[in-house]
Amino acid sequence: MVIADDRIEMPDTRALLARAQEGDAASFGRLLLPLEARLLRQAVALCNDPAAAEDLVSETLIEAWKSLRRYDETCRFSTWLYAILLHRYQKCVRRALCRPIPLAWLPFFDAEKHLAAHENQPADGPSPAGQAEQHEQARELRRAVARLSRKHREVILLRFFEDASLPDMASVLGCSVGTVKSRLHHALEKLRRMNLNLSPASWDTQT
Amino acid sequence: MKRFFNLCRRQRERLSLLASGALPDAERATTEAHLAACAECRRYFEEVRAVSRGLQSWRDTAPPVEPRPAWHAEWVRAIQPGHEPMKPRAETSLPWWQALFAGRRAALGGLGATWLLILFFRATAPEVAQPASQALLPAPRAVLMALKARDPWSEQRVPAPESDDESAPAQRPPKSPPPRSERGANHFIG
Numbered sequence: 001m002v003i004a005d006d007r008i009e010m011p012d013t014r015a016l017l018a019r020a021q022e023g024d025a026a027s028f029g030r031l032l033l034p035l036e037a038r039l040l041r042q043a044v045a046l047c048n049d050p051a052a053a054e055d056l057v058s059e060t061l062i063e064a065w066k067s068l069r070r071y072d073e074t075c076r077f078s079t080w081l082y083a084i085l086l087h088r089y090q091k092c093v094r095r096a097l098c099r100p101i102p103l104a105w106l107p108f109f110d111a112e113k114h115l116a117a118h119e120n121q122p123a124d125g126p127s128p129a130g131q132a133e134q135h136e137q138a139r140e141l142r143r144a145v146a147r148l149s150r151k152h153r154e155v156i157l158l159r160f161f162e163d164a165s166l167p168d169m170a171s172v173l174g175c176s177v178g179t180v181k182s183r184l185h186h187a188l189e190k191l192r193r194m195n196l197n198l199s200p201a202s203w204d205t206q207t
Numbered sequence: 208m209k210r211f212f213n214l215c216r217r218q219r220e221r222l223s224l225l226a227s228g229a230l231p232d233a234e235r236a237t238t239e240a241h242l243a244a245c246a247e248c249r250r251y252f253e254e255v256r257a258v259s260r261g262l263q264s265w266r267d268t269a270p271p272v273e274p275r276p277a278w279h280a281e282w283v284r285a286i287q288p289g290h291e292p293m294k295p296r297a298e299t300s301l302p303w304w305q306a307l308f309a310g311r312r313a314a315l316g317g318l319g320a321t322w323l324l325i326l327f328f329r330a331t332a333p334e335v336a337q338p339a340s341q342a343l344l345p346a347p348r349a350v351l352m353a354l355k356a357r358d359p360w361s362e363q364r365v366p367a368p369e370s371d372d373e374s375a376p377a378q379r380p381p382k383s384p385p386p387r388s389e390r391g392a393n394h395f396i397g
Contacts, residue, residue: 029283045269138265
């Protein structure tokens, strides 16, 4: 996943944001156009289903539109959006526990069906065997992260899926940088103690 | 020895941040120096780095998704004027005592005004002196009179007292309808 630095610095982007904050929906649409693909990919990584990811991102963008005036540029715009995405996702998971819904919404859903749909894509990195191993480990990590507490899961996802910096995480989570450091450390420590079947060699071939 | 373990314990948080790539540059030099000197912390760092790389790989296994133009148009249409929500909400969040009455101000204001009017008229209305018996029994008496007026048997049997002697009204028996058991007999006779 290419993490582009989309901090709002371009003058036209700032103008779009200012117009959107005044209520111009078309400006908001143009502002989000370069961020949609990334948000969708983050949502697919979370819920493993492209259709569900579209719904999740739609809800996220509508929620972002409603609270756009609260964005004060203390963090990256994409980080702010991702925090809303996480919030919506957790709400969907809570709803999912109370009603019958597609299993794909659950964080511990088996990813094989979705991954099989993308099997025919050209491999740009590791071999098919290495790719299968990565998917297996990704599935294991998905289960492990789902077992974490909400606060720990948030910092892990913000750090590794949004590439958010410590001050940005502190800003969107509403806590101090020291708290974010502590949570990130404890979350990683818990994942380490879970004794996941991770092979460092396979990552080195890819990165 | 205790001091040594405390030092390592303090470094663990920084090692986790270093493995996840979030350690500030200012702290990087001391942490890397400690890492070079402590084998135990090196082992810990490798384990955390394996977790960290696994998480990065999970992120990379998500396939790229190209947004559909129809989907983009759909959500943009959802925020256009005419749909809900039309405009971004105000940035200030209301405290609970204002949120409690938000959106119900007109209804609560009308209710309050009605109560004030009732209290005002009750306070300024003149007191009407009424006997206790009248005050207590107007409704049953009115109901009885109305029933008596509509009762066809009482009209047939009890004539209007125009020709009666007004001097001795107390000697006459009270005008009351006969018992229910006699009504049918009177009907057949008359």
